[in-house]
Amino acid sequence: MSSVKQHAAAKVARASQANDPVQLADAKRELALANIEAAIERNLASAPPLTPAQIKLLSGLLKGGQR
Numbered sequence: 001m002s003s004v005k006q007h008a009a010a011k012v013a014r015a016s017q018a019n020d021p022v023q024l025a026d027a028k029r030e031l032a033l034a035n036i037e038a039a040i041e042r043n044l045a046s047a048p049p050l051t052p053a054q055i056k057l058l059s060g061l062l063k064g065g066q067r
Contacts, residue, residue: 008034 008031015024044050050058 002034002038005031005034005038 008027011027012024012031015027018024
């Protein structure tokens with residue numbers, strides 16, 4: 001696990017122990033971002049270059065599911 005993901009997971013654990021729902025939601029959002037970022041980087045590293053249409057499709061997904 002990367003240090004960014006470890007840090008985010010630790011924040012989730014601390015927020016959970018503190019029983020702070022706002023802090024927990026923020027920490028979970030940060031962990032989700034770290035996981036998504038790692039997955040994207042891992043997949044792009046092993047994939048051939050994307051076409052402009054594929055980039056547009058992925059960008060739309062990241063903007064809220066727009067296609």
